[in-house]
Amino acid sequence: xxxxxxxxxxxxxxxxxxxxxxxxxxxxxxxxxxxxxxxxxxxxxxxxxxxxxxxxxxxxxxxxxxxxxxxxxxxxxxxxxxxxxxxxxxxxxxxxxxxxxxxxxxxxxxxxxxxxxxxxxxxxxxxxxxxxxxxxxxxxxxxxxxxxxxxxxxxxxxxxxxxxxxxxxxxxxxxxxxxxxxxxxxxxxxxxxxxxxxxxxxxxxxxxxxxxxxxxxxxxxxxxxxxxxxxxxxxxxxxxxxxxxxxxxxxxxxxxxxxxxxxxxxxxxxxxxxxxxxxxxxxxxxxxxxxxxxxxxxxxxxxxxxxxxxxxxxxxxxxxxxxxxxxxxxxxxxxxxxxxxxxxxxxxxxxxxxxxxxxxxxxxxxxxxxxxxxxxxxxxxxxxxxxxxxxxxxxxxxxxxxxxxxxxxxxxxxxxxxxxxxxxxxxxxxxxxxxxxxxxxxx
Amino acid sequence: xxxxxxxxxxxxxxxxxxxxxxxxxxxxxxxxxxxxxxxxxxxxxxxxxxxxxxxxxxxxxxxxxxxxxxxxxxxxxxxxxxxxxxxxxxxxxxxxxxxxxxxxxxxxxxxxxxxxxxxxxxxxxxxxxxxxxxxxxxxxxxxxxxxxxxxxxxxxxxxxxxxxxxxxxxxxxxxxxxxxxxxxxxxxxxxxxxxxxxxxxxxxxxxxxxxxxxxxxxxxxxxxxxxxxxxxxxxxxxxxxxxxxxxxxxxxxxxxxxxxxxxxxxxxxxxxxxxxxxxxxxxxxxxxxxxxxxxxxxxxxxxxxxxxxxxxxxxxxxxxxxxxxxxxxxxxxxxxxxxxxxxxxxxxxxxxxxxxxxxxxxxxxxxxxxxxxxxxxxxxxxxxxxxxxxxxxxxxxxxxxxxxxxxxxxxxxxxxxxxxxxxxxxxxxxxxxxxxxxxxxxx
Numbered sequence: 001x002x003x004x005x006x007x008x009x010x011x012x013x014x015x016x017x018x019x020x021x022x023x024x025x026x027x028x029x030x031x032x033x034x035x036x037x038x039x040x041x042x043x044x045x046x047x048x049x050x051x052x053x054x055x056x057x058x059x060x061x062x063x064x065x066x067x068x069x070x071x072x073x074x075x076x077x078x079x080x081x082x083x084x085x086x087x088x089x090x091x092x093x094x095x096x097x098x099x100x101x102x103x104x105x106x107x108x109x110x111x112x113x114x115x116x117x118x119x120x121x122x123x124x125x126x127x128x129x130x131x132x133x134x135x136x137x138x139x140x141x142x143x144x145x146x147x148x149x150x151x152x153x154x155x156x157x158x159x160x161x162x163x164x165x166x167x168x169x170x171x172x173x174x175x176x177x178x179x180x181x182x183x184x185x186x187x188x189x190x191x192x193x194x195x196x197x198x199x200x201x202x203x204x205x206x207x208x209x210x211x212x213x214x215x216x217x218x219x220x221x222x223x224x225x226x227x228x229x230x231x232x233x234x235x236x237x238x239x240x241x242x243x244x245x246x247x248x249x250x251x252x253x254x255x256x257x258x259x260x261x262x263x264x265x266x267x268x269x270x271x272x273x274x275x276x277x278x279x280x281x282x283x284x285x286x287x288x289x290x291x292x293x294x295x296x297x298x299x300x301x302x303x304x305x306x307x308x309x310x311x312x313x314x315x316x317x318x319x320x321x322x323x324x325x326x327x328x329x330x331x332x333x334x335x336x337x338x339x340x341x342x343x344x345x346x347x348x349x350x351x352x353x354x355x356x357x358x359x360x361x362x363x364x365x366x367x368x369x370x371x372x373x374x375x376x377x378x379x380x381x382x383x384x385x386x387x388x389x390x391x392x393x394x395x396x397x398x399x400x401x402x403x404x405x406x407x408x409x410x411x412x413x414x415x416x417x418x419x420x421x422x423x424x425x426x427x428x429x430x431x432x433x434x435x436x437x438x439x440x441x442x443x
Numbered sequence: 444x445x446x447x448x449x450x451x452x453x454x455x456x457x458x459x460x461x462x463x464x465x466x467x468x469x470x471x472x473x474x475x476x477x478x479x480x481x482x483x484x485x486x487x488x489x490x491x492x493x494x495x496x497x498x499x500x501x502x503x504x505x506x507x508x509x510x511x512x513x514x515x516x517x518x519x520x521x522x523x524x525x526x527x528x529x530x531x532x533x534x535x536x537x538x539x540x541x542x543x544x545x546x547x548x549x550x551x552x553x554x555x556x557x558x559x560x561x562x563x564x565x566x567x568x569x570x571x572x573x574x575x576x577x578x579x580x581x582x583x584x585x586x587x588x589x590x591x592x593x594x595x596x597x598x599x600x601x602x603x604x605x606x607x608x609x610x611x612x613x614x615x616x617x618x619x620x621x622x623x624x625x626x627x628x629x630x631x632x633x634x635x636x637x638x639x640x641x642x643x644x645x646x647x648x649x650x651x652x653x654x655x656x657x658x659x660x661x662x663x664x665x666x667x668x669x670x671x672x673x674x675x676x677x678x679x680x681x682x683x684x685x686x687x688x689x690x691x692x693x694x695x696x697x698x699x700x701x702x703x704x705x706x707x708x709x710x711x712x713x714x715x716x717x718x719x720x721x722x723x724x725x726x727x728x729x730x731x732x733x734x735x736x737x738x739x740x741x742x743x744x745x746x747x748x749x750x751x752x753x754x755x756x757x758x759x760x761x762x763x764x765x766x767x768x769x770x771x772x773x774x775x776x777x778x779x780x781x782x783x784x785x786x787x788x789x790x791x792x793x794x795x796x797x798x799x800x801x802x803x804x805x806x807x808x809x810x811x812x813x814x815x816x817x818x819x820x821x822x823x824x825x826x827x828x829x830x831x832x833x834x835x836x837x838x839x840x841x842x843x844x845x846x847x848x849x850x851x852x853x854x855x856x857x858x859x860x861x862x863x864x865x866x867x868x869x870x871x872x873x874x875x876x877x878x879x880x881x882x883x884x885x886x
Contacts, residue, residue, distance in 0.1 A: 032662075033594070035662060036780065139741035139742065145587070147479075149576070150584070151480075153475070262474065295758060297468050303744075303745070305741060305742065305745070311740045318595030323591060337479065340479055342479065
């Protein structure tokens with residue numbers, strides 16, 4: 001080992017928000033990076049279709065044009081940063097970079113959740129590294145922790161607040177008592193939510209990230225399509241009031257758990273959850289992210305930080321550059337398997353169907369306020385083995401007006417609960433579909 | 444790179460609680476470790492003076508005797524785990540292991556806070572690695588995060604709950620309203636505190652850990668003796684009541700901050716602190732640890748987990764074994780500098796004297812309840828530029844009985860506050876020394 005390298009060359013494809021942040025961090029923190037790495041990290045060239053807009057960073061000495069193909073073949077480029085986003089072009093770009101013998105750093109969870117295996121296999125064959133810390137939890141070094149810090153553990157569970165936009169919306173809804181649409185609109189105006197918020201509010205982004213976390217935690221060869229996903233649309237102010245009264249807060253969590261010896265089966269799902277107010281995850285507010293990992297040796301842990309944004313995401317991208325640059329300098333690669341388990345040890349593991357999962361639940365029923373209605377509902381729940389722990393009725397309606405009835409159930413099998421709700425939602429006095437939110441107590 | 448290694452050999456010196464945990468993790472989790480590392484980690488031999496006591500772990504196939512010297516020279520041992528604790532023997536042992544060409548893993552923060560430089564220099568000369576994740580924050584991979592996850596950042600501050608015993612005592616005092624001595628006694632009976640609790644309750648253990656964190660965060664060549672340290676003795680139930688009323692909780696924190704460009708000077712100190720109830724650190728309860736790191740790119744982060752205990756500490760030790768084993772297999776070493784900055788980049792950095800630090804403070808005065816006393820005290824504070832934000836008097840005493848007067852000050856220079864308290868504590872109507880607890884608002 002040892003080498004005559006006097007610098008490591010970086011090529012950046014995509015000079016948007018994150019790309020600009022990467023250039024900013026590499027420029028502003030060049031001194032401290034070299035004090036840790038021993039050689040400078042030098043941005044050799046940048047490719048972007050838009051070469052006109054002023055990004056407010058100094059690009060002196062960097063070749064900046066729209067020639068992506070040239071960048072990928074440039075012999076001065078050791079590491080390619082893919083920050084174009086999306087699927088097809090990003091996949092093609094990453095495979096071409098790998099084919100040209102370049103290491104790749106990406107923040108693209110969608111790409112990896114769908115095409116991770118193809119990319120990792122290509123990198124392994126070619127003898128280059130792929131790093132993607134920025135793809136999950138922004139600046140939080142949670143992937144590193146799963147690969148190395150917790151490497152001695154059988155991971156038992158992962159619970160993550162993985163999407164800053166939805167966490168911001170939930171925090172605001174709780175604080176202001178406003179409706180989902182009102183808060184979403186404000187988040188869009190403030191730039192916290194996209195004009196098309198589907199990826200965030202419907203849980204898709206969180207499911208992409210959970211797919212990667214579950215693969216790394218359990219050695220599961222999992223694809224995004226397998227993960228049952230439910231977003232935060234349909235939550236109403238009354239749900240937040242009820243959560244408060246019951247002692248909970250509402251969070252959109254990605255949850256993955258090992259089931260059986262050696263995680264033979266796994267649970268993986270994204271949906272809103274009631275978490276006890278006193279838990280650390282419940283206190284993660286605004287656009288922040290946090291991932292709770294429980295290992296059989298280490299016990300419960302939590303990693304918290306900014307899940308998005310120019311500089312936090314750039315922090316993770318440049319951290320990856322530094323890690324790969326250490327290998328470039330030493331002439332090595334493939335030190336740690338990208339998904340924590342060696343590629344040959346990844347297994348297809350059956351997912352536990354949602355229906356089989358046991359747990360407590362919160363129910364919001366919308367019913368006509370007539371004598372006997374609650375009795376019929378309680379009987380129906382009882383017939384399906386659903387025990388009721390507590391009930392709150394919000395306001396009084398009368399025979400024609402509907403009221404909200406809020407319940408906490410005892411632990412129940414989800415299929416039983418679903419069957420009970422099917423019956424209940426067909427009753428004449430039940431005027432809107434019942435909202436169910438699972439209660440997570442392992443936190 | 445690449446090698447014919449079919450296993451990596453481990454020698455363990457010290458089969459106490461943590462050592463037993465290490466054997467347990469290596470045995471129970473052998474499968475998952477090999478699925479990540481590619482080869483088995485094999486405990487070749489163990490040395491301990493006590494070879495009789497049954498530790499409840501399977502030692503089949505492991506040579507177990509009191510021959511430490513033989514272990515250090517054993518050619519089958521690639522990595523030596525030092526778990527003997529203390530200073531002199533541990534130092535001698537570590538240097539002899541390094542001299543014999545062995546990599547070293549230790550959980551000994553006292554050793555590293557005092558003799559780190561000597562050990563790291565010896566390892567560097569010899570071409571072996573020293574790893575010590577378990578020495579700070581138990582199972583929390585915070586040292587790895589400082590070295591790699593946050594490597595792109597200039598670190599701005601570190602705030603840590605670094606000692607589980609004191610955090611347990613503080614949590615219990617708050618919950619029960621009991622006196623320090625009562626809670627400490629119970630903690631000792633439960634095994635949460637040592638018979639001689641000095642290292643924990645006087646903040647020495649936290650200061651050892653902060654010394655390492657500050658070195659890694661700021662590239663500061665710092666020694667433990669430089670860190671002003673104050674423990675939790677002298678906190679009374681009334682302090683917890685007042686903290687609650689003012690909206691805070693009391694935590695013993697290790698605090699290190701960068702001052703000026705490139706952290707020219709640093710703050711480093713261990714003392715009780717009032718932290719806002721709503722902050723995540725305030726919600727770290729019982730024997731758990733947490734470290735908040737703020738970087739100029741990543742922003743605020745928090746890492747939380749068990750700070751001590753057999754299995755969490757073993758999780759960190761075995762994580763270190765796996766990291767070093769990857770190097771053994773590849774025939775490499777020295778991938779990352781142990782203190783994050785390359786050894787030649789560590790600088791002696793002046794500590795900002797406590798007296799120069801500005802901040803708000805909580806004061807508990809013990810005074811005779813006579814007309815005019817408060818006025819004189821307020822005037823004295825005012826003469827020293829100490830502004831009062833709020834005052835609570837607990838109970839009524841009369842001319843002969845003393846009462847507690849609790850204050851929050853505005854931001855004030857510590858030397859001014861000290862001078863004011865010196866004057867106040869000499870007043871006839873002030874019947875006991877005033878207790879001051881700093882309020883930390885950067886959290």
